[in-house]
Every structure is written in C-alpha cells, then in structure tokens.
Amino acid sequence: MSEILEKEFITDSVFRMRVEAPEIARKRKAGQFIILRTCDEGERIPLTIADASVKEGWIELVVQVVGKTTKSLSELDAGESICDLVGPLGRPTHIELYGSVVVVGGGIGIAPSHPIAQALRAAGNRVISILGGRTKDLVIMEEKMRATSDEILITTDDGSYGMKGLVTDALQALIDKGEKIDLVVAIGPPIMMKFVSLLTKKYDIPTLVSLNTIMVDGTGMCGACRVTVGDETKFVCVDGPEFDGHKVDFDEMMKRLRMYELHEKESMDRYASS
Amino acid sequence: MEEKKLTPKERLKIPSQVMPEQDPRERIHNVDEVPYGYDEELARTEAMRCLQCKKAPCVKGCPVEIDIPGFIQSILDGNYRASINTIKLTNILPAVCGRVCPQEEQCQMTCVVGKSLKDVAKAVQIGKLERFAADWEMAQGETEMPEVKSPTEKRVAIVGSGPAGLTVAADVRREGHEVTIFEALHKPGGVLIYGIPEFRLPKQIVMREVENLEKMGVELKTNMVIGKVYTIDELFEEGFDAVFVGTGAGLPLFMHIPGENLNGVYSANEYLTRANLMQAYSFPETDTPIARTKNVAVFGGGNVAMDSARTALRLGAENVYLVYRRSRAEMPARVEEVEHAVEEGVQLHLLQNPVRIIGDENGWVKAIECIKMELGEPDDSGRRRPVPIKNSEFMIDVDTCIVAIGNASNPLVPNTTPDIATNKWGNIVTDSETLKTSKKGVFAGGDIVLGAATVILAMGQGRKAAVAINEYLASGVW
Ligand SMILES: Cc1cc2nc3c(=O)[nH]c(=O)nc-3n(C[C@H](O)[C@H](O)[C@H](O)COP(=O)(O)OP(=O)(O)OC[C@H]3O[C@@H](n4cnc5c(N)ncnc54)[C@H](O)[C@@H]3O)c2cc1C
Ligand code: FES
Numbered sequence: 001m002s003e004i005l006e007k008e009f010i011t012d013s014v015f016r017m018r019v020e021a022p023e024i025a026r027k028r029k030a031g032q033f034i035i036l037r038t039c040d041e042g043e044r045i046p047l048t049i050a051d052a053s054v055k056e057g058w059i060e061l062v063v064q065v066v067g068k069t070t071k072s073l074s075e076l077d078a079g080e081s082i083c084d085l086v087g088p089l090g091r092p093t094h095i096e097l098y099g100s101v102v103v104v105g106g107g108i109g110i111a112p113s114h115p116i117a118q119a120l121r122a123a124g125n126r127v128i129s130i131l132g133g134r135t136k137d138l139v140i141m142e143e144k145m146r147a148t149s150d151e152i153l154i155t156t157d158d159g160s161y162g163m164k165g166l167v168t169d170a171l172q173a174l175i176d177k178g179e180k181i182d183l184v185v186a187i188g189p190p191i192m193m194k195f196v197s198l199l200t201k202k203y204d205i206p207t208l209v210s211l212n213t214i215m216v217d218g219t220g221m222c223g224a225c226r227v228t229v230g231d232e233t234k235f236v237c238v239d240g241p242e243f244d245g246h247k248v249d250f251d252e253m254m255k256r257l258r259m260y261e262l263h264e265k266e267s268m269d270r271y272a273s274s
Numbered sequence: 275m276e277e278k279k280l281t282p283k284e285r286l287k288i289p290s291q292v293m294p295e296q297d298p299r300e301r302i303h304n305v306d307e308v309p310y311g312y313d314e315e316l317a318r319t320e321a322m323r324c325l326q327c328k329k330a331p332c333v334k335g336c337p338v339e340i341d342i343p344g345f346i347q348s349i350l351d352g353n354y355r356a357s358i359n360t361i362k363l364t365n366i367l368p369a370v371c372g373r374v375c376p377q378e379e380q381c382q383m384t385c386v387v388g389k390s391l392k393d394v395a396k397a398v399q400i401g402k403l404e405r406f407a408a409d410w411e412m413a414q415g416e417t418e419m420p421e422v423k424s425p426t427e428k429r430v431a432i433v434g435s436g437p438a439g440l441t442v443a444a445d446v447r448r449e450g451h452e453v454t455i456f457e458a459l460h461k462p463g464g465v466l467i468y469g470i471p472e473f474r475l476p477k478q479i480v481m482r483e484v485e486n487l488e489k490m491g492v493e494l495k496t497n498m499v500i501g502k503v504y505t506i507d508e509l510f511e512e513g514f515d516a517v518f519v520g521t522g523a524g525l526p527l528f529m530h531i532p533g534e535n536l537n538g539v540y541s542a543n544e545y546l547t548r549a550n551l552m553q554a555y556s557f558p559e560t561d562t563p564i565a566r567t568k569n570v571a572v573f574g575g576g577n578v579a580m581d582s583a584r585t586a587l588r589l590g591a592e593n594v595y596l597v598y599r600r601s602r603a604e605m606p607a608r609v610e611e612v613e614h615a616v617e618e619g620v621q622l623h624l625l626q627n628p629v630r631i632i633g634d635e636n637g638w639v640k641a642i643e644c645i646k647m648e649l650g651e652p653d654d655s656g657r658r659r660p661v662p663i664k665n666s667e668f669m670i671d672v673d674t675c676i677v678a679i680g681n682a683s684n685p686l687v688p689n690t691t692p693d694i695a696t697n698k699w700g701n702i703v704t705d706s707e708t709l710k711t712s713k714k715g716v717f718a719g720g721d722i723v724l725g726a727a728t729v730i731l732a733m734g735q736g737r738k739a740a741v742a743i744n745e746y747l748a749s750g751v752w
Contacts, residue, residue: 023503037460068561084460086497107525188359204602220685221524222544226535233535252535255637259537263563270558
C-alpha cells in the first residue's frame with residue numbers, strides 16, 4: 001500500500017499526484033517509470049515518474065484520465081492509498097554532454113520530459129524545450145519546464161497560446177534558423193513522436209523517443225510491451241522505454257496500442273454507469 | 275488388518291484407482307479444479323497396490339527423495355497425520371507437487387508395480403496419494419508448523435517467491451535466521467500463481483503455503499524488482515548476510531516468424547498472466563482485458579502449451595488448435611495434461627510448424643501458415659528431429675495465436691550484477707551441490723539455474739541451497 005500525499009487537477013482531465021514511495025524515490029533516474037494497481041481487481045498500468053524527492057520520500061505522477069484505471073485513480077484523494085506500486089522500472093535516459101538538445105514534449109508527455117530536461121541541463125547541455133498541446137489549457141508544467149530550459153517554444157493546434165501549429169512546425173523553424181541540434185528527445189503521443197522522428201531523420205539528427213506501450217508485469221516476463229526497432233523485437237519495459245526514434249515501427253506500435261479498444265470502452269462505460 | 279495379508283500377486287491384481295473428475299463438457303465453462311481427488315476409500319485401495327519394496331526404486335526417482343513406501347503405508351494404516359508428516363520431511367509443497375509433478379517420468383516411472391504390469395500408467399498412483407495426504411491436512415484446518423530455532427541475528431534475502439525461493443525460505447528460517455522474500459509481482463508464488471491455471475492448481479493452495487511461511491516469521495515484500503529498486507550489492511549493504519536468487523525462467527521465447535507482433539499474438543506467459551494473475555477471465559468485473567476470440571492456435575507441446583490451450587477454451591474459444599512440430603509421443607507435457615486437453619476438445623495438429631502469421635488491415639491476426647513435418651534422426655535431446663516436408667504449406671484461419679515454445683532465464687539480476695557468472699543461455703552458474711554462485715554470499719537455484727524445468731527440481735535445488743546457506747552462516751566460510 002502506498003499513501004497518496006497530494007492530488008491536484010492541472011487541467012480538466014490531467015492531474016498530478018504525489019505518492020509516498022521512499023525506496024523508489026531513492027533509486028529512480030530520469031526516464032524511468034512505475035507500474036501501479038489501484039485496487040485488487042485492478043489492472044497494472046505503467047506511468048512515468050515526473051518528479052521525486054529522496055529527502056521527503058515521494059514520487060510524483062502526472063496522469064491523464066483516459067480509461068477506467070486512470071479515472072478511478074483520479075478519484076483517490078490525499079490520505080487514501082494505492083494498492084500496488086512497483087518501480088523504478090525501465091532503463092534510465094542516457095545522460096551525457098551532447099551539446100545542444102531539443103526536448104519535445106507533447107500534451108501529457110511534457111511531464112516525463114521534465115526530469116530528462118533537468119538531467120540534460122545538469123550535465124551541461126544547452127536545452128531548448130518545445131511544448132505542444134491541442135489548446136492552451138493542455139500545455140502543462142510551463143513554469144517548471146522554463147526553469148530547466150535555456151529556451152522554450154510553445155505551440156497549440158488552435159493557436160490559443162504560443163505559436164499556432166504542431167511541435168514539428170516549431171522544430172522545423174529551429175532547424176531552418178540554423179540552430180545546431182545534437183540530439184532531439186521527443187515524448188508525447190505516438191503520432192507526434194512518429195512525425196518528429198520523420199523530420200529529424202531528414203536532417204540526420206539523432207532522436208530518442210520514449211514509448212508508452214501496453215504492459216503487464218514490467219519485468220520482461222510477458223512480452224505485451226514488444227515493439228519493432230530496426231529489424232529486432234524489443235521489450236519496452238526492460239530494453240526501453242527509450243529507443244532510437246528513427247528505427248521504431250510507429251505504425252505497428254499504434255496498432256498494438258489499440259488492441260483492447262473495445263474492452264477499454266466497455267470497462268469505462270460500465271464504470272461510468274455504476 | 276486384512277490388507278497386510280495380501281500377497282504381492284494379489285496386490286498386482288488391484289486395478290489402479292481412477293480419480294473422479296469434472297465432466298469435460300462442463301468444466302470448459304468454469305475454472306474450477308478438474309480432478310476432485312481421492313476419497314479415503316479410493317486412497318486406501320490405491321495404497322494397497324504398493325508392494326512396499328525394500329529397495330524402493332520410486333524413492334530414487336523422486337528428486338527430493340520422499341519416503342514413498344513410508345507415507346503410503348501410513349495412508350493404508352489410516353494414519354494420515356503420519357503420512358503427511360513423512361512427506362513434509364523433504365517436501366514443503368506436497369499439495370502442489372501432488373498435482374503438478376511429472377510423476378510418470380519420476381517416481382512412477384521406476385515403480386515396480388508399473389514395471390511388472392508392463393505399463394507405466396499402471397504404476398502406483400504416487401502423485402495422487404501425495405495429493406490425498408496434503409488435502410487431508412488442509413481439510414483439518416491448522417497445519418502443523420515446523421519449529422523455528424532461536425534467533426541467530428543473521429539475515430537472508432530471497433529474490434523471487436517461486437517454489438525455489440519458498441523452499442529456501444522455509445529451510446533457512448527453521449535455523450533461526452531472519453528471512454525476507456523480495457517478489458517482483460504483486461502476489462507471491464511465481465509460476466504457481468501467474469502461470470499454472472486455477473483449474474490445475476487452485477491458487478488458494480499456494481496462498482496457504484505462503485501464509486504458513488509468514489506464520490513462521492518469514493517477511494514477504496511484494497512489488498520489489500531486485501536489480502532495480504535494490505541491486506544485490508545494495509542488499510548486502512542493507513545488512514543481509516546471504517542472498518538466494520530464485521528468479522525463474524521468465525523470459526518468453528518467440529519464434530521469429532513474420533507477423534509475430536500482430537494484435538492477437540501472445541506469449542503464453544502474457545496470456546496466462548492475464549488470465550490467472552490478473553483474473554481476466556472475470557472481465558469486466560476485473561479490469562484486465564484478454565482477447566475473447568473464437569479460433570485460437572497454440573504453438574508448442576509442453577505443459578505451458580496445454581495450459582494455454584485449455585485456458586483459451588475456458589475463455590470461450592470454439593476451436594483451439596495445438597500446433598506441435600513433433601508427434602504426441604515426444605510432447606514434453608505431463609501425460610495427464612495432454613489427455614485432459616484432448617478430452618476438452620483441444621485439436622492436436624501434430625507434425626506441423628507455423629511459418630508465418632497473417633494479419634488483416636487493422637493489424638489483427640487472421641490466419642497462420644503452417645508446414646507439415648516428419649521425424650528424422652535423433653537430435654541432442656535424444657528426440658527425433660522434426661524436418662519440414664517441402665511444399666506442404668497450408669493455412670488455418672485463426673484470430674489468436676499463443677506462442678508457448680519455452681522460456682529463457684530472466685536476465686534482470688545477472689544484468690545488474692555482473693560478478694554473478696552466467697552460461698551461454700543466460701542461466702546462473704552454480705556449484706551443483708552447494709548452489710553457490712561466483713559471487714560471495716550469493717546462492718541461486720530453480721529455473722534461473724536449470725533453465726525452464728519443473729517445480730520439484732526447483733524445490734530440490736532450494737533444499738540443497740538452504741543447507742549450504744545455513745552452513746555458510748554458521749561457519750562464515752565461503
Ligand atoms: C504455464 C506453466 C506450466 C507449468 N507446469 C508445470 C507442471 O505441470 N509441473 C512442473 O513440475 N512444472 C511446471 N512448470 C514449470 C515450473 O513452474 C517451474 O519450473 C518452477 O516454477 C520454477 O520455479 P522457480 O522458483 O525457479 O521460479 P518461478 O516459479 O519462475 O518464480 C520466480 C519468481 O521470481 C520473481 N522474480 C523474477 N525476477 C525478479 C526480480 N528481479 N526481483 C524479484 N523477483 C523476481 C518472479 O516474478 C517469480 O515470482 C510450468 C511452467 C509454466 C510457465
Ligand atoms: S510488460 Fe511484460 S514484458 Fe514488458
């Protein structure tokens with residue numbers, strides 16, 4: 001059992017949750033995730049660690065309500081507990097001095113890109129962050145990202161904030177401006193990571209993406225999380241979650257993410273009507 | 275007692291007692307256990323068949339050398355308490371082993387009754403009698419707890435709570451050492467919980483064994499992936515004096531054929547974990563989904579393949595095809611599992627091998643292409659090697675595939691502890707008697723050492739490791 005210390009909605013459907021987890025906080029590194037289960041009948045879902053404090057013994061998760069598990073998690077309040085929490089899982093981001101790094105965070109993907117931007121900056125990199133969302137409210141954590149970036153660009157699909165367009169438009173603009181880019185790290189919806197990777201491939205800019213596949217155990221035991229990277233099958237939970245974006249088969253991954261679409265809807269409808 | 279007067283000849287005339295079972299047509303609609311177990315009368319009649327051989331070749335056939343004639347005699351005497359206590363001297367999980375051991379390749383294979391009747395199937399049903407004694411004890415309520423010696427102030431960490439880890443925990447705890455089990459999943463038991471289905475091994479039995487360990491004072495920490503939250507070195511820093519690694523063979527092998535990442539293709543581990551550990555068979559009352567499909571192909575011929583095929587039936591599949599590249603005689607599964615699967619309607623596709631999985635426009639499986647095989651010369655394993663027959667390809671329409679061709683060793687601990695030596699298959703290398711690894715204070719056993727093996731072999735290694743750990747902690751000599 002892990003106690004919830006704080007919960008706060010940051011948009012209508014996105015909330016931030018601080019959970020007591022001293023052992024995970026002590027060990028976690030940028031890029032790693034946890035798996036949780038809210039209750040005994042619950043599903044195991046992976047969530048990236050957005051922040052942590054070793055001193056205070058907590059980790060922070062930023063979660064978008066998309067299905068039954070995230071919905072029921074969002075209904076828990078400080079003082080209540082999560083039945084199971086395991087981590088830190090996955091390999092940490094490989095941090096070194098690359099030079100100039102563009103961190104692209106799309107929607108909820110901004111949360112996991114924050115610790116990575118922080119670590120990259122601490123290693124001496126110049127960090128340019130591009131934050132994108134459909135509309136102004138969905139561009140989360142702007143202040144925190146600003147604090148860990150040398151430069152920040154914001155895009156919204158509807159133009160309600162920052163530049164109107166997609167994160168790839170902002171990235172293209174940077175490239176066109178002649179900005180020297182040594183690495184791009186892209187975290188967000190698969191379709192965004194796909195188009196960022198397609199763009200950077202044209203310019204031969206190394207690109208890391210962080211994949212959020214379906215998972216069960218998170219220890220390499222089941223293979224639910226498998227993706228094709230180059231001509232190999234990889235398990236995201238133990239070989240990833242970060243991979244070379246130029247080699248990931250995003251189309252296959254997006255199809256796999258839809259495997260339980262009907263079940264998810266059934267589960268959600270049932271929950272909503274209860 | 276009149277039984278005692280029976281001559282060996284008379285004993286050989288008693289037919290082997292059949293265990294009553296759920297009707298196959300009924301049982302594919304539920305997940306309840308298939309065989310009901312012997313009642314007292316059946317058990318004692320079966321026990322009468324034992325010749326009480328002086329040399330007892332059955333005992334040598336048992337990896338943990340249970341005193342088989344001894345426990346069978348106690349059943350015959352009606353002294354069930356004595357019977358179960360005899361078994362428990364060397365086997366802490368009799369209710370499990372009675373149900374899942376490959377007896378026909380172990381104790382029952384060497385049984386003189388079976389040999390005399392020239393049919394291993396007619397051997398004394400040692401496994402069923404073992405189950406009877408264990409179930410009898412469970413039905414009494416409280417189990418007798420082994421004595422725990424006074425505290426030694428030494429601490430042992432056990433990584434993984436499968437049969438290997440549970441055995442070590444019991445034997446080391448008895449010596450008075452403090453024992454903590456670290457388990458990656460949210461429930462203890464290893465394959466016994468996440469892999470082997472309820473209809474073959476009720477989970478309540480496993481949970482009860484774990485509770486008994488906790489009553490002995492063993493501490494259990496679930497949701498702890500060693501190598502991640504603590505490395506082995508950090509466990510020593512935390513004050514543990516010895517570590518046992520029993521992390522199992524949890525790395526599913528795939529076939530590397532086209533189409534294996536299509537939707538609807540599962541590893542057996544995933545399929546069984548969803549169904550058992552996550553209780554997907556109760557979806558939507560529980561939250562974890564599993565494909566509810568009609569035509570399922572399972573690839574493989576072992577226990578894991580049988581469990582997957584029979585689970586698919588219980589999830590509502592109309593056709594379950596078990597595709598295996600050799601013939602039925604070579605199947606590594608327990609004979610009883612193959613029989614049960616066939617009775618329930620699993621269709622055996624023998625001497626066939628999948629070469630390609632074909633998907634529809636949405637990325638879902640719609641068919642498999644197989645090739646026919648014939649048996650050639652024996653290979654390293656002594657089994658005849660299957661060879662494809664040219665131009666014999668054909669298609670089967672399916673909407674789910676389950677790959678059950680085996681598991682390799684879980685690499686998480688070795689990867690994060692480079693000073694633990696492994697062999698070319700990724701198994702941890704140990705001394706065969708002491709189960710010591712190349713790293714001081716670290717022992718290993720079970721599937722992580724043997725490769726995917728059996729419950730009883732994992733327990734056998736656990737017992738040896740426990741003896742060595744107790745010695746090491748007493749002497750301090752590595
Ligand atoms: C579906 C199936 C059916 C089978 N049927 C039979 C049968 O009928 N008869 C038979 O004798 N055998 C059978 N087997 C084989 C048998 O289950 C195994 O040989 C046995 O369970 C091995 O025991 P173990 O303790 O070595 O490992 P496991 O039972 O695999 O347990 C290992 C445990 O370690 C945990 N773990 C792994 N990594 C870590 C880590 N880094 N940190 C913490 N914990 C970790 C795992 O989560 C797991 O709980 C079957 C196997 C399967 C998969
Ligand atoms: S989630 Fe099971 S192997 Fe990755």
